[in-house]
Each structure stands twice: as C-alpha cells, then as structure tokens.
Amino acid sequence: xxxxxxxxxxxxxxxVHGHVRRNLRKxxxxxxxxxxxxxxxxxxxxxxxxxxxxRFGGRVGGVGQGAGExxxxxxxxxxxxxxxxxGDQPGLHILEVEITLEELxxxxxxxxxxxxxxxxxxxxxxxxxxRYTGIRNVGPESLRHFRRTYRQALxxxxxxxxxxxxxxxxxxxxxDKRYRSWKEYPxxxxxxxxxxxxxxxxxxxxxxxxxxxQTAFWIDTWLRANYRHLTSRYIVHDAAAKEVDQxxxxxxxxxGGTRISSAYELTHQIVNEEYDxxxxxxxxxxxxxxxxxxxxxxxRCLKLVQEDLLPKFNLLCYxxxxxxxxxxxxxxxxxxxxxxxxxxxxxxxxxxxNAIKAFLGKGY
Amino acid sequence: xxxxxxxxDGKPGVLKVVxxxxxxxxxxxxxxxxxxxxxxxxxxxxxxPEVRFEVLDYRLLNQVAAYDGFxxxxxxxxxxxxxERLAKSYAYGLHRIYEVVINTDPCYAYLLxxxxxxxxxxxxxxxxxxxxxxxxxxxxxxxxxxxLDEMANxxxxxxxxxxxxxxxxxxxxxxxxxxxDNLIDIHAAGVRRRSNSPPQDARPPSVRKLQPxxxxxxxxxxxxxxEYLAEQKRKLDLDEERQKNFPPDPExxxxxxxxxxxxxxxxxHDILDIVREEAYxxxxxxxxxxxxxxxxxxxxxxIMTERALEPNELIDYAAHHAGTxxxxxxxxxxxKLGLELFRSIxxxxxxxxxxxxxxxxxxxxxxxxxxxxxxxxRERVFEVRxxxxxxxxxxxxxxxxxxxDQALFSFEYDAHAEQYKIxxxxxxxxxxxxLFHLTNFGRPIIEVIDGNFExxxxxxxxxxxxxxxxxxxxxxxxLRNLYTLWGRPVHIETEVKDKGRLRLSHGxxxxxxxxxx
Numbered sequence: 001x002x003x004x005x006x007x008x009x010x011x012x013x014x015x016v017h018g019h020v021r022r023n024l025r026k027x028x029x030x031x032x033x034x035x036x037x038x039x040x041x042x043x044x045x046x047x048x049x050x051x052x053x054x055r056f057g058g059r060v061g062g063v064g065q066g067a068g069e070x071x072x073x074x075x076x077x078x079x080x081x082x083x084x085x086x087g088d089q090p091g092l093h094i095l096e097v098e099i100t101l102e103e104l105x106x107x108x109x110x111x112x113x114x115x116x117x118x119x120x121x122x123x124x125x126x127x128x129x130x131r132y133t134g135i136r137n138v139g140p141e142s143l144r145h146f147r148r149t150y151r152q153a154l155x156x157x158x159x160x161x162x163x164x165x166x167x168x169x170x171x172x173x174x175x176d177k178r179y180r181s182w183k184e185y186p187x188x189x190x191x192x193x194x195x196x197x198x199x200x201x202x203x204x205x206x207x208x209x210x211x212x213x214q215t216a217f218w219i220d221t222w223l224r225a226n227y228r229h230l231t232s233r234y235i236v237h238d239a240a241a242k243e244v245d246q247x248x249x250x251x252x253x254x255x256g257g258t259r260i261s262s263a264y265e266l267t268h269q270i271v272n273e274e275y276d277x278x279x280x281x282x283x284x285x286x287x288x289x290x291x292x293x294x295x296x297x298x299x300r301c302l303k304l305v306q307e308d309l310l311p312k313f314n315l316l317c318y319x320x321x322x323x324x325x326x327x328x329x330x331x332x333x334x335x336x337x338x339x340x341x342x343x344x345x346x347x348x349x350x351x352x353x354n355a356i357k358a359f360l361g362k363g364y
Numbered sequence: 365x366x367x368x369x370x371x372x373d374g375k376p377g378v379l380k381v382v383x384x385x386x387x388x389x390x391x392x393x394x395x396x397x398x399x400x401x402x403x404x405x406x407x408x409x410x411x412x413p414e415v416r417f418e419v420l421d422y423r424l425l426n427q428v429a430a431y432d433g434f435x436x437x438x439x440x441x442x443x444x445x446x447x448e449r450l451a452k453s454y455a456y457g458l459h460r461i462y463e464v465v466i467n468t469d470p471c472y473a474y475l476l477x478x479x480x481x482x483x484x485x486x487x488x489x490x491x492x493x494x495x496x497x498x499x500x501x502x503x504x505x506x507x508x509x510x511x512l513d514e515m516a517n518x519x520x521x522x523x524x525x526x527x528x529x530x531x532x533x534x535x536x537x538x539x540x541x542x543x544x545d546n547l548i549d550i551h552a553a554g555v556r557r558r559s560n561s562p563p564q565d566a567r568p569p570s571v572r573k574l575q576p577x578x579x580x581x582x583x584x585x586x587x588x589x590x591e592y593l594a595e596q597k598r599k600l601d602l603d604e605e606r607q608k609n610f611p612p613d614p615e616x617x618x619x620x621x622x623x624x625x626x627x628x629x630x631x632x633h634d635i636l637d638i639v640r641e642e643a644y645x646x647x648x649x650x651x652x653x654x655x656x657x658x659x660x661x662x663x664x665x666x667i668m669t670e671r672a673l674e675p676n677e678l679i680d681y682a683a684h685h686a687g688t689x690x691x692x693x694x695x696x697x698x699x700k701l702g703l704e705l706f707r708s709i710x711x712x713x714x715x716x717x718x719x720x721x722x723x724x725x726x727x728x729x730x731x732x733x734x735x736x737x738x739x740x741x742r743e744r745v746f747e748v749r750x751x752x753x754x755x756x757x758x759x760x761x762x763x764x765x766x767x768x769d770q771a772l773f774s775f776e777y778d779a780h781a782e783q784y785k786i787x788x789x790x791x792x793x794x795x796x797x798x799l800f801h802l803t804n805f806g807r808p809i810i811e812v813i814d815g816n817f818e819x820x821x822x823x824x825x826x827x828x829x830x831x832x833x834x835x836x837x838x839x840x841x842x843l844r845n846l847y848t849l850w851g852r853p854v855h856i857e858t859e860v861k862d863k864g865r866l867r868l869s870h871g872x873x874x875x876x877x878x879x880x881x
Contacts, residue, residue: 003423003424003427004427004436005427005430005431005443005444005447006444006447007439007444008439008440008441008442008443008444008447009444009447009448010444011439011440011441011444012441012442012444012445012448013444013448015441020532021532021535021536023536024539044452044456044458046448046449046452047445048445048449049441049442049445051539051542051543052543052838052839052841052842052844052845053543053544053546053807053838053842054544054546054547054807054808054810054827054834054835054838054839054842054856055807055808055834055835055838056806056807056808056832056833056834056835057832057833057834057835057836057838058777058832058833058835059776059777059784060777060800060801060806060832061774061775061776061777061784061787061797062696062774062775062797062798062801063696063772063773063774063775063794063797063798063801064695064696064772064773064774064775064786065691065695065696065697065700065701065770065771065772065773066691066692066771066773067771068773068786069786070786070787070788070789071785071786072785072786073778073781073783073784073785074775074783074784074785074786075783075784159391159392160391160392161391161392
C-alpha cells in the first residue's frame with residue numbers, strides 16, 4: 001500500500017540521484033546516522049539536502065551534560081553553525097556500513113540495464129510475467145478476495161470488542177474489503193555470458209587492482225541480481241592470458257609484462273569453442289592500466305577487437321585504471337568508433353559508479 | 365458494555381457520541397486506558413481540550429511524523445527526505461517514535477500500534493502533559509487551533525498551483541521561500557497583518573502642551589517649560605524623518621515585507637503566504653521545546669508513579685522512562701533538562717529557596733538546607749508552564765547549583781584536533797551559551813533596513829552583528845534565492861572578524877562583496 005508521502009520520497013530520491021533539479025546538487029550532503037550493531041557503533045549513510053539560509057559561520061559549540069574534564073573530547077559532530085553539534089561517541093571505532101546490497105541494486109536498477117540484450121537461444125521469454133498474487137484495498141468486484149476480506153472484518157470486530165463468540169456474525173464493511181491484484185515478475189530469461197578481463201602485470205599495483213576488483217564485483221553483483229541465467233568467465237593476463245575461477249580473479253598477485261592481445265585472443269577462442277553468438281548474448285569488461293607492450297601489440301588488439309570481438313559481442317567495455325603518462329591503451333581503443341565499445345576512466349573509488357553507469361547506463 | 369458496542373458498531377473512523385462524550389474507534393482496552401489516564405490527568409490539575417488518540421502502524425506513524433504531525437501537507441521533497449531518515453532510523457533500530465501530538469483543538473495524538481500496553485499508558489500521560497501545555501502556555505495563545513483544516517487547505521492550494529504552473533516552477537519557488545522562512549518576528553503575538561490604509565488624520569502632528577484643569581497663564585512657563593517643548597519638537601522631527609524611511613523601523617518580519625512589497629505573481633504571493641503562516645504556527649513550539657518536553661515528562665512521571673502503574677509494569681516503565689531522559693555526552697536532552705528544571709523549581713518553591721533573602725545568602729550549606737516548608741512548589745510549576753518560554757525559563761531558573769548537580773558543561777570546537785571538546789564548567793559561560801542557542805532559534809538576527817536602497821528599489825538587509833560571523837558562502841547562496849523573490853538586486857550588511865563591515869550583494873550579474881570600512 002503506497003503512502004502519499006512516498007511520492008515526496010521518490011521526488012527526493014530523484015533529486016539526490018541527479019535525475020532532476022540539478023541546481024540542488026550542490027546542497028546535497030552525505031550525512032550519517034550513528035547506530036549500534038551489537039557492541040559496534042555503525043555509521044549508516046543517508047543523503048540530505050540542506051537549503052541555504054542565514055546562519056552562523058564556523059563551529060559554534062554548545063552546552064552538554066555529563067562527566068568529563070575540561071579538554072575531554074566529545075565527538076567530531078556535524079559542521080554546521082546551527083544549534084547543537086556533536087553526536088558520536090568519543091573514541092569508539094566506527095564501522096562504516098555500506099548500504100545494503102538490495103538498496104544498491106535498487107538504486108542502480110533505476111539507472112542500469114544490460115544493453116541490447118536480445119532473445120537468443122531456445123528458452124526465451126519476453127519481458128516480465130504477471131501473476132495475480134497481490135492484494136489491494138480497492139478493485140473490481142470480480143477480483144474480490146473472500147478470505148482476506150473476512151479476516152479483516154474479523155480482526156476489526158475483535159479489536160473493537162463487537163465480536164460475540166456465542167453468536168458470531170462477521171459483517172465486512174467497505175474498509176474491510178480486499179481485492180486481488182497483480183504483481184510483475186521480471187523474467188529476462190535470455191542467455192548471456194559475461195567475460196571479465198583483468199590486467200595483472202607488474203605495473204598493476206595493489207591500489208589499481210583494488211579499484212578493478214571493486215568495479216568488477218559491483219558489476220557482477222548487480223548483473224547476478226537482475227539476470228538469473230548468467231554465466232561469468234574470468235580471464236587474467238600479463239604477457240600471456242589464462243582463464244581462472246572467481247576466487248583467483250579477486251586474489252591473484254601481479255607479475256610479468258603486459259600483452260593485452262593475449263587476453264583478447266583467449267576470449268575469442270573461448271567464444272568460438274563454447275558460445276555461439278546465435279544462442280548467446282556476449283558481454284566483456286576489460287580492465288587495465290593501459291601500459292601495453294608496444295605499438296605492434298596495440299595494432300594487433302585493434303584488429304582483434306574490430307574483426308573478431310565486436311561483431312560477436314553485444315557490448316565491450318574497457319576501464320582504464322590510473323595510467324601514468326605516455327601512450328595509453330585507452331587512446332588506442334579510442335580510434336574505434338562503435339556503439340558497442342564503451343570506455344571509462346577509473347582514477348579513484350568515486351569513479352566506480354560513474355564507470356558502471358557509463359558501461360551499463362540506460363542513457364540518462 | 366452495551367453502550368460501547370453501540371458506539372463501535374463497526375464503522376471505522378466514525379466518531380460516535382455516547383453518554384455525551386465522543387468515542388473514538390480505539391480498541392476497547394485503549395479506550396479504557398484513555399479514560400483512566402485522562403481522569404488522573406484532570407485530578408493532577410491539568411487543563412486540556414478534548415484529546416483524540418489514533419493508533420497507527422510504524423509506516424503511517426513515520427509519515428505523520430515526517431509531516432510534522434499532520435495527516436497531509438503540500439507536496440515537497442523535504443517531507444520525503446525526513447520520511448526516508450525516519451524510516452531508515454526505524455529500520456536500523458535507532459529510534460522509535462512513540463507518539464506524535466499536535467497543537468490543535470481537539471488535540472490529535474497518534475500512537476504506535478506495536479507498542480505494549482504499558483508504553484501506551486506512559487505515552488498517553490505524556491500526551492496529556494503536552495495538550496495542557498499547548499492550551500495554557502501564553503506563547504501559544506494566538507496559534508490557529510484549527511490547523512488541521514488549514515494544512516489541508518494549504519495542500520490543496522499548492523496542488524492547484526502545481527497543476528497550473530508546473531511542478532518544477534512551483535517547487536523551485538517553495539525552495540526559495542524556505543531559505544528565508546525563519547525570518548519572522550518571533551516576538552509578535554500572533555501573525556501580524558498590517559492594515560493597508562494609512563492613518564486618516566492628515567494633519568501633521570504638532571507639539572502638544574500640557575493643559576491642567578484651571579489653566580493659569582502665569583503658570584505656563586512652569587507647566588510647559590521651553591526645554592520640555594523643545595524636547596517634544598525634537599521627537600516629532602525625528603519621527604518625521606523616520607517615516608520617510610521605508611520601512612520606518614528595521615523590519616524583523618522579512619516575509620511580511622516581501623509579501624507586501626515584492627513583485628510577486630498571484631500564485632507566488634499565495635505560496636509565500638502559506639510558508640509564512642506555517643512558520644508562525646510552528647514558531648512557539650520551537651521556542652518552548654525544553655519546557656514542553658520537560659512539562660510532559662514531569663506530568664507522566666507523576667501520573668505513572670503515583671496513579672497508573674501496576675506493580676508488574678515497574679521495570680518496563682523504568683526502562684522506557686530512562687530511555688526518554690537519557691543523555692549522551694555532548695547532547696543536551698530537552699526532556700531531561702526540562703524535567704529536572706521543573707523538579708528543581710518545585711523543590712525550591714516548596715522549601716522557600718527563592719527571593720531576595722535566599723539570593724543574598726552566600727553560605728552554600730545554608731542554601732542547601734534552606735527549608736521554610738512553604739509548599740508552594742506545585743502551584744509555582746503550574747504558573748511557570750503558563751508564563752515562560754525557553755529563554756525566560758533558562759534565564760530565570762538555571763542556577764549555579766542546578767548546573768553543578770546536572771554536570772552541565774559548555775563545549776567548543778578545537779580546529780587543531782578536529783574535535784569538539786569540553787570547554788568550561790563555569791556557570792556564567794554555560795548559561796550564556798545555552799541562551800545564545802535559544803535566542804532566535806540559534807540563528808543570526810536579520811532585518812530589512814531599506815526597501816528602496818539607492819533609490820533603485822533594491823532591498824537592503826542587515827545582520828545584527830553580536831560577535832559571531834555569518835556563514836558567508838551560505839549567505840551568498842541565500843541572497844541568490846532572495847533575488848529570485850525580490851526581482852531587483854538584494855544586499856545584506858554584516859561584519860566579519862578581522863575584515864570589518866561587509867556588504868554582500870546579488871543582482872542580475874551574480875554575487876559580489878564590498879568592504880565598507
């Protein structure tokens with residue numbers, strides 16, 4: 001049952017996510033709720049929009065209550081000149097709680113989807129399925145739900161004391177009535193394979209690999225949550241490429257030189273052996289710091305991408321992590337102009353979301 | 365029993381009249397609880413209008429709380445924002461709203477459905493405290509008790525404007541109004557509406573001489589000496605000068621000034637009017653937060669511990685009450701502060717520990733043991749809840765002993781350590797800080813100085829500087845919004861430490877600053 005205020009909530013969320021009223025973006029603050037999870041103090045992030053107003057600058061301090069010597073710290077508090085500050089416990093280690101995966105999936109879900117996914121293969125069902133498994137308070141009489149209506153009337157009579165167990169007479173009232181309603185069940189039952197390619201050569205430092213792993217993880221999580229029948233294949237490469245399992249992909253140490261073409265060749269080989277583009281939707285996400293072996297290999301990659309991969313894949317994404325100066329792979333790929341090739345730059349963790357949006361965005 | 369059955373013949377939401385009283389459709393046990401607690405409250409001496417309770421589940425209660433206690437408000441994202449915060453807070457178990465009560469007649473209060481019977485008892489007692497406070501505290505005397513209808517009316521009007529003007533346009537305008545919605549005259553008794561007609565008397569005022577009954581001319585030089593006449597003339601001249609200014613005196617009610625003089629379209633005028641009405645409605649509540657919560661806590665402690673508690677509820681009651689008045693270091697809990705102040709007042713007036721003799725006494729032991737057995741405590745707290753608001757309450761009754769007993773301290777921000785730290789336990793310092801936060805809701809005092817600045821119809825505001833700087837970036841952003849409302853350039857004069865007097869401006873070419881020294 002939707003509350004009237006949820007329209008205001010939705011409007012607020014739209015503003016915070018930047019879909020509307022971009023002029024308000026500068027007033028968005030990521031504040032937090034401090035809570036407790038057992039003995040640990042946790043921080044739950046919540047977005048807030050603070051409209052400007054006349055207030056005092058600086059941090060004004062205030063009055064508190066409790067034990068403590070002069071000079072005892074009482075918390076970091078909020079940076080506002082308005083009224084009371086300070087709210088967290090001194091000295092306690094605060095655990096940052098990421099928003100739950102469901103919430104993240106929901107936020108991303110409003111903005112992302114696997115593009116150009118096409119019905120392929122034998123089992124394909126279009127769009128979503130509608131089943132009358134829901135319940136509503138209003139509806140046509142043909143959809144009335146007898147049992148629920150009766151139960152509601154019974155509850156009401158019990159609560160208000162008009163139920164007489166000797167002579168039970170349940171008479172539903174208009175407010176008691178319940179009707180069947182439909183629910184949509186998403187069934188993108190299309191067959192899809194996602195390839196994750198990661199550069200693990202010597203130049204990929206711990207920090208770069210962290211960024212890559214986080215991005216790959218979120219893409220993977222979101223895709224799994226939304227597309228049931230998804231297969232993921234993981235390939236790592238330095239001067240040579242090899243396929244690994246998910247655990248290794250996220251934990252492998254780096255070493256060796258860089259030859260990107262090896263990864264593309266291996267991908268292509270797997271596709272040829274196992275996934276016929278007629279039956280499968282193919283997607284690939286490649287991450288590297290762009291320092292490829294040399295010009296010759298760059299040309300080889302271009303050829304592989306243009307002739308072998310792009311024709312077969314629905315989407316090819318390249319995320320470049322923190323490259324140092326010099327000719328970088330992203331520039332090489334930039335020579336190809338194709339809708340199915342998307343590139344993004346990952347400089348720090350703030351860019352992760354932007355990269356994911358660039359790859360999978362619905363096109364806002 | 366049969367009466368009750370007749371009352372609740374199964375129509376939810378319909379109030380029936382039984383034995384002359386309006387019965388709500390509450391579950392039977394809550395109905396009985398309400399009657400019992402209501403009687404205890406009346407016996408305690410409370411005076412309240414009819415209180416109507418409604419039971420809501422947590423989702424609806426969160427909505428009502430986000431709407432400041434009203435079932436409906438005009439559409440705006442800020443209610444959504446508050447709702448999200450409450451819903452998350454509830455979901456993570458941080459905070460549970462037990463009750464919401466509003467200042468209306470009849471007084472509506474909402475209970476959380478999932479609360480235990482003991483909790484509902486405490487909450488009802490607490491609500492009666494609030495209802496009594498709303499009715500009797502003088503600062504609420506001019507509030508609109510029919511605000512329920514008024515809020516619904518506001519919502520309808522705003523929706524009509526949205527339909528005609530478009531959502532983003534209206535929303536942007538509401539945002540602009542909200543940036544200045546605290547610029548009202550909080551000392552005004554009620555919402556002031558200026559009469560539009562100028563005084564009919566066209567004769568310029570002239571110096572009036574005193575005329576005793578039997579006017580003897582030779583006495584004139586003594587009754588109306590030249591100095592007196594000259595003084596009167598001087599005052600008249602000053603007043604004439606004053607009247608030439610627009611506004612004649614610095615205007616605190618900036619919203620009213622905008623309503624009367626800004627070039628607003630009809631729909632904009634209507635919306636600004638709505639924002640202003642609501643600001644005035646809520647202002648007394650913001651000015652009496654400590655007293656109100658303290659009074660309601662005072663009431664619920666007495667009713668619960670003296671009348672309503674069953675022996676088997678004692679522990680749960682203690683836990684609930686402790687949670688309400690708990691303090692976290694660094695945070696002043698208005699429930700706790702208000703409750704302890706009322707207790708302190710009752711204690712002192714029972715003992716006679718007030719007045720010039722008590723004030724003059726320096727001996728701490730004598731002060732502590734002072735006991736004249738006057739028994740005036742209960743009478744005094746009832747009086748206090750009627751007359752004071754938070755500022756007067758703190759100013760008058762926060763004593764040095766109280767500050768020490770309650771372990772109050774003032775804290776400041778240490779920029780070096782990036783932390784707030786306890787600064788002082790000096791009584792004067794604490795009181796000063798507390799009063800500062802209560803004055804003008806802890807916000808700077810802003811007034812309209814000139815509505816025709818530079819004779820170009822520009823708006824000049826002034827910040828009444830009292831030692832603390834304005835937040836300049838925020839001020840500039842607010843000026844930008846004011847420019848939207850005023851239409852012509854707007855300015856504000858303030859002072860900045862180490863820089864002296866400054867004028868911030870915003871016009872068609874954007875913002876600017878000018879040093880006035």
